[in-house]
Amino acid sequence: MGVIAMDKKQITLYYSSENSIGKQLNAYVESSGKDNLTIDISKTNVTGTQWAELADGLGKKISELVNTEHPDFKDVYGEDTIDLDDDGWLKILNKYPSFLKNAIVIKGEEYIELTSASDFKQYMDPDSAGIEKPYK
Template identity: 75%
Template sequence: MGTIAMDKKQITLYYSSENSLGKQVNAYVESSELEHLTIDIAKTNVTGTQWAELADGLNKNISELIDQDHADFKKVYGEDNVSLDHDGWLKVLDKNPSLLKYPIVIKGTTFLELKSASDFKQYMNPDSAGLDKPYNKE
């Protein structure tokens, strides 16, 4: 059983208020009439288990949730390919929430990364975003 509550009647947003995309997406979610829960990772501790569940829901590794092209990441870890273990990537997100590459939204069992603030508009029309389709892990 997962640690993240999944409700098909509610949208859950994981975002960082320390980057502009996160702030923009949060504004869209907050102004929507949809039932929602927003989790600002800059203010709320997300556990390693929750990060693993988010990455799994997106069919990604935790390292893929991190913006490795961000100037702050390169300043600390350098320009070359960075190889960290699972715990190392979790520490990056814990210490630098602004490095979350894209806000993550969950509705029911569907996990999506929002690559622009306007991507959230798809949630206003669930059929166009595929939100009524169950998550099917391959």
């Protein structure tokens, strides 16, 4: 059993308020009329276990959650590819929450990476994209 609570009636959003997409997604989630839990990673410490669970739920490595193309990332770490272990990537996410590549939504047992506010609208309206699964 994971450490992140799963509830098919609740939307959980992990985002950074340090970027405009995160702010927009937070507004959409909070105004959706659905039960929700929003976690602003720039204000709330996400544990390494939670990050590992988020990455696993998305079928990704922790390193893939970091936006290495972000201009500030390149300012801090340079243009060259960096090779870190999971602990190193976790330290980056905790120190620089704005480097989170995309917001992450959890509904039920489904993890979805959101790259824009319109992604959330499609996710909430199953007829528009056909990606929301019916829950029993």
